[in-house]
Ligand SMILES: [Fe+2]
């Protein structure tokens with residue numbers, strides 16, 4: 111089985127390069143299952159129904175979110191009906207939406223879930239480790255894929271090692287910067303600390319540089335306008351799993367600049 115994970119798609123440049131690259135990778139690599147982080151797809155902040163459907167039209171199987179999940183208020187209008195959309199599992203109970211999704215694919219049950227890290231995140235969150243333990247116990251599946259949305263590299267690595275051999279693939283998102291550490295852990299889990307973002311390359315993690323530089327120079331608040339000029343980047347991870355053993359047989363870190 112050939113799977114592709116794509117990191118935080120940011121605004122218009124992100125959507126454009128995503129559409130081009132997904133088409134190309136489906137043709138060239140025979141990608142069968144696609145998971146995309148869409149927390150920045152609507153003007154850099156959150157997701158709306160229009161862009162959720164845009165992702166489905168690109169043959170995306172599962173859309174994940176993150177700390178920006180509820181930044182665009184349109185989400186409250188469609189999240190309960192969005193079957194292919196997940197937000198962090200460790201948001202407190204009562205928060206709309208689902209933290210995991212189980213799909214039947216080629217006779218296999220695949221559970222995709224997202225958790226959010228608690229280091230450097232100013233959001234009320236339950237423990238990602240304990241909730242994942244509960245999920246693995248209560249939701250029986252052939253394969254488990256996790257989008258760990260977090261800032262701290264240590265927290266992501268601790269999570270991946272703790273669930274090594276139990277969660278098949280753990281991909282980090284959120285920092286918008288791709289890490290050079292994709293590897294198969296000792297008990298078989300595929301892990302990368304961060305996929306990186308998909309969108310502007312010449313901005314600062316997706317945003318126009320001038321405002322962010324001014325913020326650092328003056329301490330004044332800055333508007334986070336998406337960078338819409340210059341080059342684009344597409345970042346993700348391609349993984350091939352053996353259909354019988356469920357082991358990773360091949361992987362490739364994807365980093366394309368246009
Ligand atoms: Fe993001």
Ligand SMILES: [Fe+2]
Nearest residue numbers: 176177178284
């Ligand atoms: Fe984020």
